[in-house]
Amino acid sequence: MKIFNKKTDLKDYLSNLKLMNKTIGFVPTMGALHQGHLSLINKAKQKNDIVVVSIFVNPTQFDNTEDLEKYPKTLENDTKLLESVSCDVLFYPSVKEIYAKNIISEKFNFDGLENQMEGKFRDGHFNGVGTIVKTLFEIVTPNKAYFGQKDFQQLQIIKKMVKKNQLSVKIKGCPIFREKDGLAMSSRNTRLSKEHRDAAPFIYKTLKKVYAKFGTESATKLTEWVEDQFKKHPLLDLEYFTIADEKTLKTIKSKESNKKYRAFIAVFAGDIRLIDNIHLKN
Known part of the structure; x- marks a missing residue:
């Protein structure tokens, strides 16, 4: 596996591969890798000649x-x-290498996708995401890029950013990778206390019950039911629960x-803070 810290070195290396008609799959990460990340890399390996993974904890998001x-x-x-799954290239830049002296986000218009859910609770988050992903795409210029559906809102926003900026990369959303007890894999899981780690699978159990009830109960009733479940839970505090249209991400009132x-x-x-989601069958 080749490791690059400088944009110019990585660009030079990849441009030579492109001259040989090699296809490039890209998996951007913030490190603290787990099996979920490795599943994305394996997907990328199946469909591309070369797989590039970036590790960069992006301050603007x-x-x-x-x-x-x-x-x-x-x-x-x-x-x-990364070596265990035969990753070809690791890009591990410093904050200075990416942002120089100007650690601020570009401003994006995601047609309102950024105003739903996470956008209501994390000010400026998606401008930060858009900035770093666009920057990394411009450095790596991949054919395909792979993202997990755990961050489904982020996935939709990146697709919108690619379309609006007419970037030539294809965005591939991949299924959520879960622990055996159902908890969605996340780098943050390592920071949970034992007590909270034992309690956390309740999140996915609740989502599965919503999935089962969705055919017969209204979105409003299900939302009230979920809120009630978490009010009774001694260790988990609900920040939000919503049933939304997958395309617009807007909360629905009726199906x-x-x-x-x-x-x-x-x-x-x-x-x-833990997030999760589940596709619902209407």
Whole structure:
């Protein structure tokens, strides 16, 4: 596996591969890698000649500086994991390499996708996401890029950004990778106390019950039911639960037969914020 810290070095290396008509699959990450990331890399390997993974904890997408400071950094272990799945290239730049002296976000218009769910609770988050993903796409110029559906809103926003900026990369959304007890894999899971880690699978159990009830109960009733479940839970605090249109991400009041819906949830387990979602069959 080749490791690059400088944009110019990576660009030179990849441009030579492109001259040989090699296709490039790209998996952008913030490190603290787990099996969910590796599943994305394996998907990329199946469909591309070369797989590039970036590790960069992006400061402009954190609205909470404490969360940024505490974000786990495990480069040595990450490198071993990447080698274990035969990753071809790791791009590990510094903040200065990406932003120079100007650590601010570009302003994007995502046609309102950014105003739903996460956007209501994390000020400026999606401008930060758009800025770093666009920058990385311009450096790597991949044929395809792979993102997990755990961050479904982010996935839709990146698709919108690619379309609006007429970038030539194809965005591939991949299924949520879960622990055996159902908890969606996340780098933040390592920061959970044992008590909160034991409690956290309740989130997915609740989503599965919503999935089962969605055919016969209204979105409003299901939302009230979920809120009630978490009010009774001693260790988990619900930040939001919503059933939304997959395309617009807007909360629905009533179901329509020709639309796709998804349930989204954000929960605090102590001071660790966990998100999850599930596709609903109408």
